[in-house]
Amino acid sequence: MDIRNCTPEDLEAIQQLYTAARNLQAERKMVVWPAFDNPFIKNEIAEKRHWKIVADGVLVCNWVITYTDPSIWGDRDRNDAVFIHRICTHPxxxxxxxxxxxxxxxxxxxxQLGRRYVRLDTLGNNQKLVRHYTAAGFTFLGIVTLTDTRQLPLHYQLEPHCCLFEITV
Structure with a gap:
């Protein structure tokens, strides 16, 4: 297993993972991610914020990071965390x-960046993901209602309730 930055050559595999994730989300009646267009993903790759796990030559998991997330974290975003988004695993x-x-x-x-926390979120009251992330060591901080989602992807505008998680570095 190897963790490294995604490259433009990974775009098709990433889109396949997102399609599979949307299908699973719909099947489980969860908040469904919108389709992320190629330029959006290419930008994240160019900024070296799109990561992957490769096992046996297969892109088996990917995610995106940000270094600021005020629309979700509000006053808690103090330039002291790495934020994880859109974890996606090959079916x-x-x-x-x-x-x-x-x-x-x-x-x-x-x-390495001198940050104190790793944070992530999930939309809705998804108890399965709450258990999944807390089993990985994250503290569940509760559910907040997002108020300004204009700068966020569409799925945040469809579901204002957001579960917050953090782990201390």
Missing amino acids: AYRGNRYIDAITTWARAHAA
């Missing part, structure tokens, strides 16, 4: 607890 590799590898990687990445 054939689900159940391998890649969240543990992501958490270990993110804590090390945050420490």
Whole structure:
């Protein structure tokens, strides 16, 4: 298993993972991510914020990071965290607890940058994801109601209730 930045050559595989994630979200009656267009993803890749896990030559998991997230975290965003978004796992590799590898990687990445926390969120009251993230060491901070979602992707505008999680570096 190897963690590294995504490259433009990963675009098709990333889009396939997002399609699979949207299908799973719809099947489970969760908030469904919108389709993310290629220029949007290419920009994240160019900014070196789109990451992947490769196992046996297959892109098995990907996620995006940001270094600021005031629309979700409000006053808690004090330039002291790495924020994880859109964790997505290949359907054939689900159940391998890649969240543990992501958490270990993110804590090390945050420490290198002098950040105190790794944070993530999920929309709605998804108790399965609450258990998943807390099992990986994150503290569930509760559910907040987002008030200004204009700068966020569409799915945040569809569901204002957001579960917040953090882990200390």
